[in-house]
Amino acid sequence: MRTRFTLNGEPRELETHPMRRLLDVLREDCGLTGTKEGCGEGECGACTVLVDGEPVVSCLVPVAQAEGCELLTIEGLGGDHPLQRSMMTEVGAQCGICTPGVVLAAKALVDAPRKPTLARVREALAGNLCRCTGYEAIHRAVLAAHAERHAK
C-alpha cells in the first residue's frame, strides 16, 4: 500500500505493507535510527514519536495510520532544542536508549508557556521508562529547559 506523510517537515511517500510498525518503517525504510525499540509492547516509551504533535509509541502504530499525518522524530529537532541541551547539562541521559523518547514526550511541556509543576512533569513522563537515571535528572532537565525556552 502506498503511504504518504510528512516526516520532520519533508513530504515522504513509500510503498509498504500497511500493518508494518511505524517504528520499523522509520528505522529501516527512512533510515532514522534515533527512534529506539525498547519493549516493543507499548510499555517503555523508547519509541515515542509525535504524530500530529501528539506523543505516541511507534511500536503500536500500523504505518497505514500515519497516512496524511505530520511526523516528528528526534532527528527533526536538529539537536538544538533547549531540552536536548539541558538533558546534557543536567545529565538526564546515561545509556541513552530512552532519551529520544523522553525528549519527544516532554517537548510539549517545555514549549508551552505555562511553567509545569514537578507533578505535571512526572505525569507527562509516566510512559517513559529509564533504567539509568532514577528520573530526577530528567525532571530537572525538563524544568531547566522550560526556564531557558521562556526566559524573558
Added chain:
Amino acid sequence: MRTSSRDFTLRRARTLDGALAVLRDDPGTVPLAGCTDVYVALQFGQRPGSRYLDLTPLKALRRITERDGNLVIGALATYTDLQRSRLVRSRLPMLVEASRLVGGMQIQNRGTVGGNLANGSPAGDTLPVFAAAEAQVVLQSTQGERRVPFTSFYTGYRASVRRPDELITAVEVPAVDARQWFRKVGTRAAQAISKVVFAGVRASTPRLALGSVGPTVVRLSRTERVLGSGGSLETAIDELKLEISPIDDLRSTADYRREVAANLVREFWARTA
C-alpha cells in the same frame, strides 16, 4: 514484531456503511483503532485475526456529544479526548479519572473507548465506570442498530453479546445524579495494569462496580442491596467478599484482591458520605 505483517491484511474503512458491509461479508475480520491491545498481542506472537479493518478514518465515531439527556461517547474517542471533553468532565468525572490512569500519555493518545469495551479485559480501566453509570453499548450492523445495557454486555471472560458482524459505535451514559468515585490500585501510579479497579455512584441505592476480581467487570448487586437498605458498612463488606471471585495470577493474589476490594468500598463510602 514477532509476527510478520505479511501474514495479515489491513483494509481502511472509508465510511461506516462500508465498514459494516465488510463485517457482514467477512465476520472473521477484526476491527482495530488505537492498536494498543491488538499490536501488543501481535508482539507476543498471538493472532487476534488475520484480516483487520482500520476504523480510524471514521472521524464521526470519535465525537463526544449530548443527546436526549445522554452523554454519547463515540467508540473512537481516545482517553485523551475523554480528559479534554468538557461534557465528560462535567457529567462523568470518574471517567476522566479512569482515563488519566490508562497507561502513559502515549497510550492515552491512541487507545479508544470502543477498544477497551471490545477487548473486554476484566482489568479494563473504563469498564467499572460504565457499569456503575448504567451505560448502554450501541452496536451497529447492516441489519440496523441495537442497544445493550452495559451490565448485560459481557457473557464471560473476554466474551460479549456482540455478534461478529456488529461494530461497537458508541457508549451512551445517562445522567449520573449522585457523587461518583473511581480508584485504580496497581503496582505504580501510571502505566500499570490494575490489581483491582473500582467505580461507584452514591445514589439512594448505591451502584458499585469492580474490575480484576472476576472473569468480567462486575456490579456488586448484593453489596449494593445491603447498603441501599440501610445495612451497616461491615455487613456490606461481608457480602462483598462472598460476591466476588478473584484469582491468583501474575499480578496479584486472590486474598490480596479481596482485601483491597473491601478497602476500596470502605474508602468510597467514607469519601462520598
